[in-house]
Amino acid sequence: MSNTGSYSFSSYSTKASRRVNVRFMMCLSSVPNHVIATARATDPSLPHKFNLTVLEVKIGDFVAELERNDQHTGWDTMIVVDWKLYITENAVLFRNKIIWIPDLAQRNNLTYDEASEYCAENGGTLVDIEDKEMYDVVYHYIRNNFKSGTISYAWIWLGSSYNPQTMEVTQRNGEPGYNGTWWSGFPANNVDYNRLIIVVYSNNVHHGLRNFPGTIRFVKMSSLCSKYIS
Template identity: 50%
Template sequence: MKCIWFVLLVEVISVVDSYRPLTSRGSIDLYLTSKLEIPYRMCMPKAPDYVHATARPSNPSLPHKFNVTILEIKKLSFIVEIERVDQAAGWDRMLITVDWSLYIGKGIGYQNLILWFPNAVDRRGMNRNTASKYCTDMGGRLVDIVDKAMYDVVYNYCRQTIVFGLQSATNIWLGSSYNTTTDTVTQSNGKPGYHGDWTPGGYPLRGSG
């Protein structure tokens, strides 16, 4: 069964092998304007494939909340548009902190996560425990699906990435557990998960899948 997994972005930029994404993260303090260009402050081999950013007041006692939109990703920097969402006024010349993360690789970014297959061609039979250990040994873990938006991202990524060959379908282990009696999903962190519509025929067949 195929193992789909994600890697939380790490502190320093690194690449371990040809299958693993190159990742980094950072923070920068600056005065808020509606549009900002934020440098990575590191040498990059190319423009990142994905950047995620959030903004918060540098003074943690302030209640301001912001929405951040990535407008452009460049080789040495990225451009964001920042909008205050808790109210419309009173935020100019404020010192804010922008936290960002990036990756370069063959996976797909979703919010602050990276979803990717270590090998989309290799097929091997494994139970859930083996799949979980395999992912952990590779530096990630089995993915939990949080909501419909993430379900669609994972589903489409699998369809576009897996080499099916002569098979019309494949099985993929997730980090969540499924209760067949209540038809509910629980993430590995104990929070409710999402499964959408299972394949007709009653999948998954076991509560641990």
């Protein structure tokens, strides 16, 4: 879920920066996962330009550092903060993405296309793992959140493709993807093994990437989705 809004207030500072509290002016059921905000003088004829850095997010407002950047001095004027918030339950934030499993208890027989469609229905796309740092974030998110029930593992489709001939991983945007932490015996060199999954076991011993045909159906599959935030 995302919402946008604005908050106007009178602000005074003798220095080039100060902390401010910005209210959402709406009722929220939980603390937002992420907030993006910008600040400007209400009067467009003023030369004032501001940087705004979100420091702490709460359920009714957020604390930010407001800094004037057109000149190193204070201000005494009305200011408008335009904000956009994101709330996604059971999600993880990494760089400029929200990453989540839409249904943490979902265990279906999904092909790659069906998993991709499931993410689209939930407002996202299948995750592309960019590098080792992102792999670790994804791995720990799955292990700590996926409700495996009576089974001890999660098999989850990713968005990237694999070329068995060149042994290259490619993200959906055409950029190289993470090509490491493979499950023992993988990647397979079968020509039609062109899609990736991540396997996570609850015992924290077995995990890694595998390449498989996108048309294959596995028992107990799920989708790991992502959405860019801007």
